[in-house]
Amino acid sequence: xxxxxxxxxxxxxxxxxxxxxxxxxxxxxxxxxxxxxxxxxxxxxxxxxxxxxxxxxxxxxxxxxxxxxxxxxxxxxxxxxxxxxxxxxxxxxxxxxxxxxxxxxxxxxxxxxxxxxxxxxxxxxxxxxxxxxxxxxxxxxxxxxxxxxxxxxxxxxxxxxxxxxxxxxxxxxxxxxxxxxxxxxxxxxxxxxxxxxxxxxxxxxxxxxxxxxxxxxxxxxxxxxxxxxxxxxxxxxxxxxxxxxxxxxxxxxxxxxxxxxxxxxxx
Amino acid sequence: xxxxxxxxxxxxxxxxxxxxxxxxxxxxxxxxxxxxxxxxxxxxxxxxxxxxxxxxxxxxxxxxxxxxxxxxxxxxxxxxxxxxxxxxxxxxxxxxxxxxxxxxxxxxxxxxxxxxxxxxxxxxxxxxxxxxxxxxxxxxxxxxxxxxxxxxxxxxxxxxxxxxxxxxxxxxxxxxxxxxxxxxxxxxxxxxxxxxxxxxxxxxxxxxxxxxxxxxxxxxxxxxxxxxxxxxxxxxxxxxxxxxxxxxxxxxxxxxxxxxxxxxxxxxxxxxxxxxxxxxxxxxxxxxxxxxxxxxxxxxxxxxxxxxxxxxxxxxxxxxxxxxxxxxxxxxxxxxxxxxxxxxxxxxxxxxxxxxxxxxxxxxxxxxxxxxxxxx
Numbered sequence: 001x002x003x004x005x006x007x008x009x010x011x012x013x014x015x016x017x018x019x020x021x022x023x024x025x026x027x028x029x030x031x032x033x034x035x036x037x038x039x040x041x042x043x044x045x046x047x048x049x050x051x052x053x054x055x056x057x058x059x060x061x062x063x064x065x066x067x068x069x070x071x072x073x074x075x076x077x078x079x080x081x082x083x084x085x086x087x088x089x090x091x092x093x094x095x096x097x098x099x100x101x102x103x104x105x106x107x108x109x110x111x112x113x114x115x116x117x118x119x120x121x122x123x124x125x126x127x128x129x130x131x132x133x134x135x136x137x138x139x140x141x142x143x144x145x146x147x148x149x150x151x152x153x154x155x156x157x158x159x160x161x162x163x164x165x166x167x168x169x170x171x172x173x174x175x176x177x178x179x180x181x182x183x184x185x186x187x188x189x190x191x192x193x194x195x196x197x198x199x200x201x202x203x204x205x206x207x208x209x210x211x212x213x214x215x216x217x218x219x220x221x222x223x224x225x226x227x228x229x230x231x232x233x234x235x236x237x238x239x240x241x242x243x244x245x246x247x248x249x250x251x252x253x254x255x256x257x258x259x260x261x262x263x264x265x266x267x
Numbered sequence: 268x269x270x271x272x273x274x275x276x277x278x279x280x281x282x283x284x285x286x287x288x289x290x291x292x293x294x295x296x297x298x299x300x301x302x303x304x305x306x307x308x309x310x311x312x313x314x315x316x317x318x319x320x321x322x323x324x325x326x327x328x329x330x331x332x333x334x335x336x337x338x339x340x341x342x343x344x345x346x347x348x349x350x351x352x353x354x355x356x357x358x359x360x361x362x363x364x365x366x367x368x369x370x371x372x373x374x375x376x377x378x379x380x381x382x383x384x385x386x387x388x389x390x391x392x393x394x395x396x397x398x399x400x401x402x403x404x405x406x407x408x409x410x411x412x413x414x415x416x417x418x419x420x421x422x423x424x425x426x427x428x429x430x431x432x433x434x435x436x437x438x439x440x441x442x443x444x445x446x447x448x449x450x451x452x453x454x455x456x457x458x459x460x461x462x463x464x465x466x467x468x469x470x471x472x473x474x475x476x477x478x479x480x481x482x483x484x485x486x487x488x489x490x491x492x493x494x495x496x497x498x499x500x501x502x503x504x505x506x507x508x509x510x511x512x513x514x515x516x517x518x519x520x521x522x523x524x525x526x527x528x529x530x531x532x533x534x535x536x537x538x539x540x541x542x543x544x545x546x547x548x549x550x551x552x553x554x555x556x557x558x559x560x561x562x563x564x565x566x567x568x569x570x571x572x573x574x575x576x577x578x579x580x581x582x583x584x585x586x587x588x589x590x591x592x593x594x595x596x597x598x599x600x601x602x603x604x605x606x607x608x609x610x611x612x613x614x615x616x617x618x619x620x621x622x623x624x625x626x627x628x629x630x631x632x633x634x635x636x637x638x639x640x641x642x643x
Contacts, residue, residue, distance in 0.1 A: 208425050211425040211426070212424075218426075218428060219426070219427045220428035221419065221429050222430050223430060223431030223432060223434075224431070224432065233430075236430045236431075240428075240430050251437065252437045
């Protein structure tokens with residue numbers, strides 16, 4: 001199965017989106033790098049209809065008037081969900097998209113079934129610095145434990161630079177946002193938080209903070225992955241996210257091989 | 268200078284040098300075993316009174332070489348019999364075990380002892396991978412991943428899951444948490460430069476217990492220190508432990524006789540089956556990566572030379588501590604000058620050295636040795 005490109009006209013303007021697959025709807029918010037369709041996301045198309053809107057301003061699209069903050073984006077994509085998805089959906093956000101996913105799911109809990117936060121940004125403790133974007137080597141190590149797994153057809157450098165500017169446009173600062181912290185207790189969706197053990201962008205303190213604040217949440221470390229978990233460990237990402245989306249909190253329980261008879265007596 | 272009293276808890280009723288492994292356990296007499304375990308525990312607890320800083324125990328399987336298939340049980344018993352001495356589990360064979368269970372047991376030991384645990388993370392002698400049906404080629408990978416998971420379990424204030432190459436847990440939150448935070452200090456074996464570098468990368472103390480010559484010891488220590496600096500930390504003297512078979516007696520002749528007999532029994536009776544299994548594993552698998560394998564082959568050559576060495580030659584080469592208390596004091600001082608380590612792992616129960624001779628040796632250490640070398 002593959003993704004196809006679409007557009008939808010909303011109140012604030014036109015939004016481009018990618019759609020593919022069949023099954024339970026999944027709304028995917030991309031990272032500051034823009035849309036990247038990775039192998040594990042493609043693998044999810046077997047069981048999910050995945051909607052991947054392009055945040056206005058990213059990947060060469062235009063900014064929309066009046067859409068300047070995460071709250072604005074959340075409202076925009078609430079309308080997107082009503083217009084295009086037309087049903088409650090699961091929500092997954094990576095990094096910048098994770099921050100957006102929290103806003104969306106907390107402002108519109110009725111639209112969100114399950115929430116997956118993949119290395120979400122926005123909760124860097126005060127005083128803790130991010131990697132210097134001018135240091136290409138350091139940024140590469142922070143982003144990827146296995147850069148050799150990056151697909152060959154990356155975005156043009158100019159687009160990547162513009163995308164980073166768009167992220168700055170929306171979040172204004174990279175550190176802990178008090179308003180966003182205030183949203184965390186409002187999250188009703190069961191939430192899966194993922195962080196790579198080698199993530200150099202999202203500090204461990206951030207995900208521990210989220211685990212403590214989000215009411216029903218599960219934090220899982222993906223071994224030998226940096227910030228781009230889907231690239232570094234696609235199989236592990238798919239195992240976790242696929243199982244979580246299929247079974248919700250039941251994903252905590254080892255499902256076994258399925259060979260044991262259902263009515264086996266317990267000793 | 269610190270001193271660890273280390274014990275292998277061997278079964279010394281074996282008389283035939285069998286080559287098969289696993290070693291058939293019909294030779295084990297449980298009635299004698301009860302008395303033996305308690306004698307060994309008594310000696311180990313006595314170490315605190317004798318001025319030792321650590322009591323060391325370890326894990327081995329399927330052989331009279333050592334009766335501690337779970338060293339944490341021994342550690343738990345010793346905690347109850349002692350007050351202040353550090354309890355050094357040297358160590359749990361991490362690649363063979365459930366890392367969450369390792370984290371939990373170590374945390375329990377640390378809490379019950381009031382923070383006295385030194386947590387040894389060991390890979391084990393190659394044959395033990397057969398014992399627990401783990402591919403030896405996965406040894407380093409499992410150790411690396413498990414070490415990280417164990418430390419996370421000790422220090423994480425929140426429940427977490429782990430999706431790794433060898434270990435998958437959807438929810439971990441160990442109770443209790445250890446007293447020492449972010450976790451008990453760990454120790455890893457570093458008898459090859461590669462192992463030593465691994466220990467340094469994991470900020471663990473370094474243990475070199477299979478000495479064959481001082482040159483290789485220096486190589487391992489240099490690799491350890493260099494790698495530690497690259498990783499941003501500086502090892503202290505008490506981060507480096509050197510193993511020494513030790514025999515202290517009223518006369519030099521008695522000390523040498525006891526140690527010679529013990530080494531002979533250890534190498535030619537207790538080690539037979541283990542050697543068979545180790546050769547099988549090393550030849551047929553990738554327990555060691557290729558470059559380390561060459562180092563192991565060189566070590567095997569040196570071990571062969573070692574077997575033919577007299578006790579005096581071993582003393583002269585700095586491989587053992589043996590003699591009267593005065594002689595052992597001088598040997599310890601020389602060892603410190605030659606190597607600069609901060610901890611000596613004293614092994615008195617070598618093979619079948621008589622238990623009463625060991626007790627006397629411990630008392631001589633207490634009354635005539637430790638006070639002269641504590642300040643090194």
